[in-house]
Amino acid sequence: AQSVTQLGSHVSVSEGALVLLRCNYSSSVPPYLFWYVQYPNQGLQLLLKYTSAATLVKGINGFEAEFKKSETSFHLTKPSAHMSDAAEYFCAVIDGGSNYKLTFGKGTLLTVNP
Amino acid sequence: DAGVIQSPRHEVTEMGQEVTLRCKPISGHDYLFWYRQTMMRGLELLIYFNNNVPIDDSGMPEDRFSAKMPNASFSTLKIQPSEPRDSAVYFCASSLVDREAFFGQGTRLTVV
Numbered sequence: 001a002q003s004v005t006q007l008g009s010h011v012s013v014s015e016g017a018l019v020l021l022r023c024n025y026s027s028s029v030p031p032y033l034f035w036y037v038q039y040p041n042q043g044l045q046l047l048l049k050y051t052s053a054a055t056l057v058k059g060i061n062g063f064e065a066e067f068k069k070s071e072t073s074f075h076l077t078k079p080s081a082h083m084s085d086a087a088e089y090f091c092a093v094i095d096g097g098s099n100y101k102l103t104f105g106k107g108t109l110l111t112v113n114p
Numbered sequence: 115d116a117g118v119i120q121s122p123r124h125e126v127t128e129m130g131q132e133v134t135l136r137c138k139p140i141s142g143h144d145y146l147f148w149y150r151q152t153m154m155r156g157l158e159l160l161i162y163f164n165n166n167v168p169i170d171d172s173g174m175p176e177d178r179f180s181a182k183m184p185n186a187s188f189s190t191l192k193i194q195p196s197e198p199r200d201s202a203v204y205f206c207a208s209s210l211v212d213r214e215a216f217f218g219q220g221t222r223l224t225v226v
Contacts, residue, residue, distance in 0.1 A: 032213050043118075043205060043217035044157075051212075090157065094213055100145055101170060102215060104157040 002027045002095045006105035014113050019063075019078040021108045023091030026072065032094040033074045034102070035065055039087045047089075050074060052096075061085070086112045118218035120206050126224045132194040135221045138187055139208030147215060148181055148191050149205040157205075163189065196225045 007022040025031060032051050036044040048059025055067040065076045074091060091105040119138040127133050139146045147162040161171040166183045174181070178197070183189040193200055203222050207215040 034214075036217075043219045044207075045217070046214060049214060100147075100162060100164070100209070100213060101159050102147070102149075102213075103159075106156050 002031065002093045002099075002101075002103045004091050004093050004103055004105035006089075006091050006108050008108055009106065010109045010111070012111040012113060013081045015083055016080050019076070019081045019085065019110065021076040021089050021091075021110065023065075023074045023076065023105060024072050025074060025091070025093045027093055027095050029096040031096060033065075033067060034092040034094075035059065035063070035074075035076050036090045036092060036104075037087050038090065038107075044090065047076070081110075081112045083112050083114065086110055118206055118208055118216055120204075120218035120221050122221060123219060124222050124224075126226065127196055129197055129225055130195040131225075132192065133196045133200075133223060133225075135191040135204050135206075135223070137189045137191070137206030137218060139189070139206070140216055141187065143208035143210055143216075145209045145211075145215075146183060146189050147207040147209075148189070149207065149217075151203045151205060151220070152201075160191070193223075196223075198225045201225050 003026045005024045034049045035047040038044050048057045050057050050067045058064045063078045088107045088109050090107045092102045121136045148160040151157045160173045161181045163183045181191045203220045205220045207217045209215040
């Protein structure tokens with residue numbers, strides 16, 4: 001069965017610092033992996049996705065994530081945080097094959113301090 | 115495209131009343147999903163459709179919940195009767211076969 005664990009429900013960084021949000025997944029088949037961002041009172045917006053092509057995936061707003069099969073990880077990074085990055089971030093997985101069910105992690109709230 | 119459109123954005127209702135949430139997916143998308151978000155349980159998939167046909171409703175909490183998709187441009191999620199524990203944000207999303215889901219703004223439901 002597919003599942004996602006996000007380490008750290010709250011991460012706080014200074015503006016300009018590295019952002020690292022951790023995600024580990026469990027999947028019985030090669031997975032599809034996603035990162036979504038949610039701003040207050042908004043829906044979820046796709047940041048990036050992994051679909052078995054390049055293991056380093058670049059997304060919007062300067063974010064990227066690296067798929068590491070040996071570690072079953074898909075951590076999200078950004079070299080330099082902006083105030084506008086403050087939001088909640090969700091990692092999600094879909095088992096490959098014919099499955100379309102997104103399973104989400106519990107989310108990580110990112111705070112950016114000036 | 116205007117994206118996934120949900121209505122209403124906010125709904126306050128009394129316990130026991132029927133509630134209907136509405137969703138218009140992105141034109142051309144084959145898949146439609148209903149999710150529920152709560153502090154306690156996070157984001158949960160309730161049901162999803164492919165070409166207007168329900169594929170997996172294993173996440174629907176109980177018989178009080180029902181969802182329909184009468185055509186490719188409209189879906190409803192109905193709760194009858196509503197209970198306070200149904201209070202949550204309900205999201206509709208749609209996607210193509212590439213599994214890249216686009217979410218609506220959500221409906222915040224409060225049952226008092």
